[in-house]
Amino acid sequence: MSRVYNFSAGPAVLPEEVLKEAAEEMLDYKGSGMSVMEMSHRSKVYDTIIKEAEQDLRDLMNIPDNYKVLFLQGGASQQFAAIPMNLMKNGVADYIVTGQWAKKAYQEAKMYGKANAIASSADKTFSYIPDCSDLPISEDADYVYICENNTIYGTKFHTLPNTKGKTLISDVSSCFLSEPMDVSKYGVIYGGVQKNIGPAGVVIVIIREDLITEEVLPGTPTMLKYKIHSDAESLYNTPPTYGIYICGKVFKWLKKLGGLEAMKEINEKKAAILYDFLDQSKLFKGTVRKEDRSLMNVPFITGNEELDAKFVKEAKAAGFENLKGHRSVGGMRASIYNAMPTEGVQALVDFMKKFEEDNL
Numbered sequence: 374m375s376r377v378y379n380f381s382a383g384p385a386v387l388p389e390e391v392l393k394e395a396a397e398e399m400l401d402y403k404g405s406g407m408s409v410m411e412m413s414h415r416s417k418v419y420d421t422i423i424k425e426a427e428q429d430l431r432d433l434m435n436i437p438d439n440y441k442v443l444f445l446q447g448g449a450s451q452q453f454a455a456i457p458m459n460l461m462k463n464g465v466a467d468y469i470v471t472g473q474w475a476k477k478a479y480q481e482a483k484m485y486g487k488a489n490a491i492a493s494s495a496d497k498t499f500s501y502i503p504d505c506s507d508l509p510i511s512e513d514a515d516y517v518y519i520c521e522n523n524t525i526y527g528t529k530f531h532t533l534p535n536t537k538g539k540t541l542i543s544d545v546s547s548c549f550l551s552e553p554m555d556v557s558k559y560g561v562i563y564g565g566v567q568k569n570i571g572p573a574g575v576v577i578v579i580i581r582e583d584l585i586t587e588e589v590l591p592g593t594p595t596m597l598k599y600k601i602h603s604d605a606e607s608l609y610n611t612p613p614t615y616g617i618y619i620c621g622k623v624f625k626w627l628k629k630l631g632g633l634e635a636m637k638e639i640n641e642k643k644a645a646i647l648y649d650f651l652d653q654s655k656l657f658k659g660t661v662r663k664e665d666r667s668l669m670n671v672p673f674i675t676g677n678e679e680l681d682a683k684f685v686k687e688a689k690a691a692g693f694e695n696l697k698g699h700r701s702v703g704g705m706r707a708s709i710y711n712a713m714p715t716e717g718v719q720a721l722v723d724f725m726k727k728f729e730e731d732n733l
């Protein structure tokens with residue numbers, strides 16, 4: 374068996390320890406005589422799995438008691454509709470457009486009400502986070518929406534926008550559990566887990582209780598109502614059982630590591646290895662404004678498309694997978710999520726140094 378260094382933006386690398394444990398438990402989960410995949414979601418064994426996963430997530434993120442945790446399906450993209458359908462009580466919402474995911478959410482919301490793009494960084498290919506200290510927030514906005522870490526462009530909100538008292542909604546798909554966050558500052562925090570937590574098929578929604586009401590837009594499907602899932606504790610219908618089980622293992626892995634403060638320290642050191650190299654390289658350069666850099670997704674270019682392609686090809690041959698940038702921006706992107714070991718980033722930088730010497 375040989376494992377590569379996988380820099381995929383998602384589905385992405387998972388902790389090896391977690392994969393091994395899951396493999397060991399594949400045929401017989403803790404004496405149940407069956408795999409978690411084969412188990413009723415209403416069984417006692419599974420109830421413990423999902424309850425423990427929720428509690429571990431609550432511990433990790435310090436989630437206040439007046440927030441619900443929902444394990445849902447449909448990916449982050451389905452939340453682009455669920456959010457306006459459940460929360461646009463006045464039919465108005467403000468969106469900060471910092472990349473393709475935020476833009477998709479904004480476009481989806483326009484189908485359900487008046488969505489305003491109150492700030493954007495499209496003028497410079499989303500390579501920065503706009504100043505959000507004094508935005509023209511709508512008087513009657515039901516919420517202000519951000520994509521906190523922009524997976525494709527490699528930017529991150531290091532300061533939350535001043536929402537002038539309005540509820541903040543955040544897509545954290547690609548920075549979920551990468552560092553501590555103050556949950557009480559948000560109305561909704563949500564993300565697909567396949568970037569930084571688990572296998573594709575699970576989306577986690579952390580939502581303040583007062584936002585969960587019967588009053589939703591007419592025509593909202595039952596499966597998109599937060600109240601339905603909240604009342605049923607994520608067991609209204611069959612949840613993505615195996616995915617939640619793996620997420621639970623990753624939560625335990627993070628707790629053992631020392632929690633999100635410890636994870637943040639590791640992530641900062643890890644990202645610095647790559648950013649420091651980019652800042653002094655004569656061949657490679659980062660594409661993002663320094664103060665807005667993400668700890669998770671690091672896009673870079675040589676400035677020459679042919680050389681970029683050569684790099685990606687040679688890197689792949691050397692065991693560094695999925696370094697090609699998103700099809701919309703080109704160049705390269707290294708996604709260095711929680712589970713990417715520091716050695717992987719160091720090995721990548723060593724490879725980049727060698728490539729630079731050979732190609733300059």
Ligand SMILES: *Cc1c(COP(=O)(O)O)cnc(C)c1O
Binds near residue numbers: 449520568
């Ligand atoms: C990947 C991603 C999405 C889309 O997730 P799906 O689960 O594929 O719908 C949305 N937002 C962000 C920030 C992402 O990185």
